[in-house]
Amino acid sequence: MVNKIKVGILGATGAVGQNYTLLLESHPWFEVTYLAASANSAGKTYKEATKEKWFMDKDIPKRLEGFIVGDASKITDALGKCDFVFSSYEGSKEDIQKTEIAYATAGIPVISNNSAYRWTSDVPMIIPEINHEHIKIIDIQRKNRGFGKGFIITKPNCSIQSYMTPVYALMEKGYFPKSIIVSTEQASSGAGYPGVPSMDLIDNTIPYIVGEAEKTEREPLKIFGEFKNGKFQDYDKLKISATCTRVPVTNGHTAIVNLGFLDNKPSSLDEIIGIWNSFRSEPQRLKLPSAPVHPIIYRYEENRPQPRKDRDAEKGMAVSVGRLRKCDVLDIKFVGLSHNTIRGAAGGAILTAELLKVQGYL
């Protein structure tokens, strides 16, 4: 591809922003051409601006070191420099909403990691393997808001991505969930940098993450929702109850899931494993560059999935599942795991962008 699509990153100096720069380093379709952050960082080179807080294990991309960081709140800085932006801009909900809508208004599509717009009815929240059809909500959004080329799209919270695709794979076969009880063991990187103090995670775990249980209980209902006759409706047959904990792991969120079915139930655990292992969706059919060949990988070993061993499956884009057993209270239980900063954040958003590109939205 001779002419790559020009990409901007809002919040480029933060943890997720840094990850974008690495994951896009040799992307076949996209090229980072603009980096923006808060006023504090604006005007500095990217290297300077991230000096004390570059926290990725890999070094800052050489090509971007000398980039002058723009002010994310000044949309005019971005004009002409990028065709769309990934937004991991931090701030109050109001700030983020104001900033992201300004880009969309100016004709620059926004793919956002933030939760600010996740619950706005004409803004889709996408996991490409699950609700790729929701992308059409963009058409309504553009009409509603008088946008031209611009729009806003969001990706959901990282905590739900370790079990949502396995649950969806069963739904696709007619096995709908009625109740889910989930407890998560979430990695330190989910809190960004500096994030969780080391004193809190040496010989310790924390049974609480601000706002995380609420997102975990609510976001799946929108993602499983239906877009029918131009209207969108949340999935209303499922109740989720979540407890989210932090454990001393760098990357990889684990979800311990207990699930009860609505009416139809799979005939056996083996049927479920078969459904998971053979699951393919739109990103696989379209062979999107970041799509995992196997979106769900069932691990037969009793002691898997484990964060260090399974988070990097399919370059961090697959969900690993294991320990499927009958649950005496609900119906089944299993353990899911995904890489929170790849599948659960920057990688998931890039896959979404690839889908948008193929569908002509970018």
Add this chain to the structure above:
Amino acid sequence: MVNKIKVGILGATGAVGQNYTLLLESHPWFEVTYLAASANSAGKTYKEATKEKWFMDKDIPKRLEGFIVGDASKITDALGKCDFVFSSYEGSKEDIQKTEIAYATAGIPVISNNSAYRWTSDVPMIIPEINHEHIKIIDIQRKNRGFGKGFIITKPNCSIQSYMTPVYALMEKGYFPKSIIVSTEQASSGAGYPGVPSMDLIDNTIPYIVGEAEKTEREPLKIFGEFKNGKFQDYDKLKISATCTRVPVTNGHTAIVNLGFLDNKPSSLDEIIGIWNSFRSEPQRLKLPSAPVHPIIYRYEENRPQPRKDRDAEKGMAVSVGRLRKCDVLDIKFVGLSHNTIRGAAGGAILTAELLKVQGYL
């Protein structure tokens, strides 16, 4: 107390055995007078026998360093040396059963940490705050088996002790559980020493512990069982579904509990907290030396209980609870935590011994 009761420890060189020696160092009623282990260790001094594997943070008690370790399988070695034994002897189920019954037959009561006899119907499995009345099963056991002074009594698995007392406190007020979904985050010390390899717990967790989910699902039913008209019956109205995981924590098992009530439900979360904070039981009424003044401590902070901060509450004998919330799938959810090697192992067994002493069984 001038004349202390003489105590033997079977499996004295193992992890739990070591903990017994420390916890009994200055016990007002009990004095360690005999240490026994496998044939390999027999004949060595206790210091030699634990040389490469003393894994407690505190040093080996000076008084015991020079003790000659006996052979646990030779009951004659123990005769006259101890009035009863704590057994944390390791081996096959058959070995353990054979050994423990030999002591009981020889007139030496056995308080066992092992699971070998937990499911034998005339052997009680005791958490002193909950089923102290089950101690009377000993009378039946003695009769059944023709024991004189001897008997066998067990303590349950450490994984259930972080939430059983809170659940029982509610039962006592008429709020019976119908269903429990629990996932645990268990400490490394639960596996003894050498136990879990460090390579498995650096930047990692493991979603599996051999046999632990089964024990977690089954043991509470015996403990909540009823002893009526000389007969014992398991509690049969409760279903438990458990997933047990290992996390990089030295001590302190965390349990994330979702619970549904049978019929009667507490009127509010505050009522539950009140019940927990005011809960007192037999060990408290008897002021047993190892009894925690507050067996259940509710932590109001959103991010508690935490292993490093709460495991040592009441010298490791209290259960700390927090994060009580409504559960949309069942009724309530909360997080419980207890010290697995104190409340969950040696400390719990010592408290049981104190109860037995007061009741005239020792």
Add this chain to the structure above:
Amino acid sequence: MVNKIKVGILGATGAVGQNYTLLLESHPWFEVTYLAASANSAGKTYKEATKEKWFMDKDIPKRLEGFIVGDASKITDALGKCDFVFSSYEGSKEDIQKTEIAYATAGIPVISNNSAYRWTSDVPMIIPEINHEHIKIIDIQRKNRGFGKGFIITKPNCSIQSYMTPVYALMEKGYFPKSIIVSTEQASSGAGYPGVPSMDLIDNTIPYIVGEAEKTEREPLKIFGEFKNGKFQDYDKLKISATCTRVPVTNGHTAIVNLGFLDNKPSSLDEIIGIWNSFRSEPQRLKLPSAPVHPIIYRYEENRPQPRKDRDAEKGMAVSVGRLRKCDVLDIKFVGLSHNTIRGAAGGAILTAELLKVQGYL
């Protein structure tokens, strides 16, 4: 003691300040009567002011929860409320100097954990077991600066306390060090709270701590200095070369020390161990309440001292030493360990205060 000495804590909301409140909870001579911090915290109760950042494993002392925090920069707030202060006030060097001198001028002695005044010639820097005689520098300081009852005294950096006492014990016997090469493995708590991000210490170590190598190389020279004929002179015969690293440990700084003697050398490694084990100094002779009975404990096991097993020796006030061997490059090598927030910070300062009290300075 009916009337306890009234103690204020400057920087009471910080990590070291919190530790002071715990260590002084039942002190026989001192009672905390005043808590002060920055303007941000002033006016709040101590509980409120530390709400999001109480990071000690033990709970905040009940008695202090409702104390209204004063503004450390307003000396008038402290007047009449305390007889002396421990200062762990954070800020720029200028701020700290200004604040501490204001207290001293107002007649309130200051025992400081800060480095701001450590290199001022008329301000002593004290490790009670080593240079208790330097306390007399206070007389000069008072004269120089026209102080009445007030004065400033400092304690040295935590990084040097794991090996300074063992080195001094040898000096006392005529074995003077000429060169020391030391590398430290320092605990997370040394950086306070929030301190080091967890992402930096999971599956990782950091070979750098700001300013720490410099302090480690320089401070011993003042502590080993001589106060003679009313004049003070640094020890100038010793060169120290240090590298300080951070490791994933909560508490306990380890120092790996290689040492060459000036001229006189001990006759054997056993002689050195004997000197260490029998070392006693002024705090021991005076039986100060916080003085460890054995200030230096030699561990004969090959794999000791270890942070988790040795940091709490003598309630965290002893230095544990081990692995004494010949060094082919210098003369000897050994490993030292002490509890950085007790012996190396609040505990060391409290012991100094006890010494000052006995000597009539408080």
Add this chain to the structure above:
Amino acid sequence: MVNKIKVGILGATGAVGQNYTLLLESHPWFEVTYLAASANSAGKTYKEATKEKWFMDKDIPKRLEGFIVGDASKITDALGKCDFVFSSYEGSKEDIQKTEIAYATAGIPVISNNSAYRWTSDVPMIIPEINHEHIKIIDIQRKNRGFGKGFIITKPNCSIQSYMTPVYALMEKGYFPKSIIVSTEQASSGAGYPGVPSMDLIDNTIPYIVGEAEKTEREPLKIFGEFKNGKFQDYDKLKISATCTRVPVTNGHTAIVNLGFLDNKPSSLDEIIGIWNSFRSEPQRLKLPSAPVHPIIYRYEENRPQPRKDRDAEKGMAVSVGRLRKCDVLDIKFVGLSHNTIRGAAGGAILTAELLKVQGYL
């Protein structure tokens, strides 16, 4: 290359053996054709034999899963199946020597990770960038022992590989070391699997590793030795003093090095950095497949090298160096880091094999 050289792995079920299978998975010259281990594993498939102890983060290579493991002690099993072997066979020194010499006698060259033959005078111990010329010792060995195609060659201990190449780079420019004081912070994987118990490395470090300090002090003298006029002589002008500690890190050994020069000294720290960054040796000149392009990478950041961030530099084959400063006791100090199971074990041995192949020994 159509016909790859056939490779056997002795000790294939152990930690280092597992790493060989992964690193050789797509090697351009070598192909694993034979796996052998102890009698316990012999006869099982490789998958079965490693079932409970596969401890690599990446899965077992599919191609090798069904391989039947041979008995390493039966040389006849290997005949015809491999052209040479990598040996990480575990056992007593005598066992290892007996086994390895049997292969060499049978005409199968042995490249060994074991220390059994490291100090035998006609057996070279190779770091390819440093003493590639010592490979010629093989000629003498073959003559001495009447070997045909067979020979034994060793690689040194992992603990020395984090600083030996940087030291050698200076020697090559005429700056010879006279004294080195080194303390290491070594990763858990260095002890294999199960290796160090997790209870020893949570909130802890261990200041001792069996035999490691001795190897660290002695092996460099052979590696820096000279092979002249058909005779080999250890380097005798250098004294090394080492302390080796274990830290909670999965992979990556850190070495804190203080070094004094013999006579010639570099003119500045910058000169040293320049020498390191431009250092290239035989593996680079020959463009061996596993050779790092930059064998030494100087990190200018104050807080580098760090295990998690630097161990994978150049696919784990480079040594990262940082924190170069003057040492007041010796001359300079710095921190070196390398990946202990790649550069320090299997990777280093593969690079040696590549060198042997180019030189016609394989």
